[in-house]
Amino acid sequence: MFFAVLSACLAGEVPACGPVTLAGQPFSSMEQCTTGAPRIAGTWLAAHPDLTRGGLSCVPLSDLPVLPVREVAPGVHVHLGQIAQFEDSPDGWIANLGFVVGSDSIAVIDAGASRAQGQALFAAIRAVSDKPISHLVVTHMHPDHAFGAEVFREAGATIVGHARLADALQSRGPVYLDNLTRLYGSGPMIGTRVVLPDVAVGDSLDIDLGGRVLTLTATGPAHSDNDLTVLDRATGTLFAGDLVFRGLTPIVDGSLPGWIGWMDGARDGGPVVPGHGPVARDWSEAVGAQRDFLTALDHATRDALDAGLPLSQAVPAIVEALQPLAGDWASFPDSVARDATAAFKELEWE
Structure with a gap:
């Protein structure tokens, strides 16, 4: 499998450039990629008028930057982010991200802090499976979870979030993007966009990946006012987003009593994937220290x-x-x- 990689640049006295993997069009051979890359690069640049072409190459999947992931339950893969806040991180890649592979398709849970991280997650997924990526679930509005989303939209995914997610991203997203660009520089944030969800979850929603159902549940204000969890029914694995912090100080951006109340419900099942910190074996291990804090x-x-x-x-x-x-x-x-x-x-x- 081969992909066209565009060097996209912001104009200026010293142009800032970064690699853009054109995830929507894989090629089966180098020859096909060489022939088709200029067309798809031109289409992508037309939709991103603030960027110019600085170079174009064809790269085998094995040569793309890739996030490390591990399988925490059958078909459930997780990348563990740095246990740090943005200001203590060199790139903002601090959130846990994951994906679940069904018989027919793949669902991604959270997309990372930038297009660059989203691309590295995409490469990790493609190293595991070439099945269609049908869904990206964004657990809440914070940029470490949401800002790699455009990569997965280009790859064909429907983006799903809490009913309040779109409003939150519209109001806060541009400020978040400006802040991260100032913190990490224009180059590492090249191509990063605030992307709104296609599907809003007001209560709950089931996603069938083919013999594998994910249940998405919206919560009231807690960590934020737009938190969404993802339960893989096949293994009992719960992706809790930032409703669960382990090791990194929890951040209240919604409602403190609401968050404490959310933890009071006992949950049986398999592993719990927090938004930050190591995967927990069960619910008690996942929320014990956070509840105390x-x-x-x-x-x-x-x-x-x-x-x-x-x-x-x-x-x-x-x-x-x-x-x-x-x-x-x-x-x-x-x-x-x-x-x-x-x-x-x-x-x-x-």
């Missing part, structure tokens, strides 16, 4: 409110109260201060 955050915030502290004094007090947990979580100081601010602003209105 979020409960402590809730109690410390309520104590600060009961003491009548203003936000400027409450945040340091909450951070100090949670300090005994610091050794269990990466990126703790900045993240817990952000959580304290979010929790105070939410709970002061209860």
Whole structure:
């Protein structure tokens, strides 16, 4: 299998360029790729008028950059991201990503922080199977999970997300993209676009991959206000997105009481794939430490409110109260201060 790889460039005194794998058109031979590449590159560039062609080559699948993945259950493959926040990462490739292979097609769960990471995930999938990629499920709006989506749309996938995902991406996506470009540079973010879902899930939705059904469930505000989980019924594997953090300090961007409430439901089944951190063997292992952290955050915030502290004094007090947990979580100081601010602003209105 061969793919056309375009060097796409942003104009400027010193052009910023990056490789773009044209994932929508695989070729069976180098000759076919050489003949067809100029046409599909021209079509792609016409849809991306901010970019120009800097070069074009044909590359065998084995030579494409590829994300490492491992099979955590039969047919369920996971890439483990760096356990770090964006500012502590060299490229933003911090989220766990995955895919499930059915008899007829493949579903991808989350697409990574950039087109470049989405392409590396695409190459990992193609190294496992050449079945059609029918769906990309975006578990929520944050860019480490959502910004590689265009690769999979080009490969033919229907993009599925929470009913609130489109609004969240429209309102926040451009700011996220600007921030990541400033943080990592234009080159590594070449071709990255904010892509809206094709299908919105308001409650639940089943996806049949051919003898293999995935159940998608939308939640109320918790980690964010647009969280979606994916359950593989065949193995009981739950892709929890950022409703579960392991090792990396949880970030509250939705509702602290809602998130604690979501964890209260006991869940039987197979492995739990968190949004960050190692795969857990079961539900208790998945949420135990996170429940302790979020409960402590809730109690410390309520104590600060009961003491009548203003936000400027409450945040340091909450951070100090949670300090005994610091050794269990990466990126703790900045993240817990952000959580304290979010929790105070939410709970002061209860």
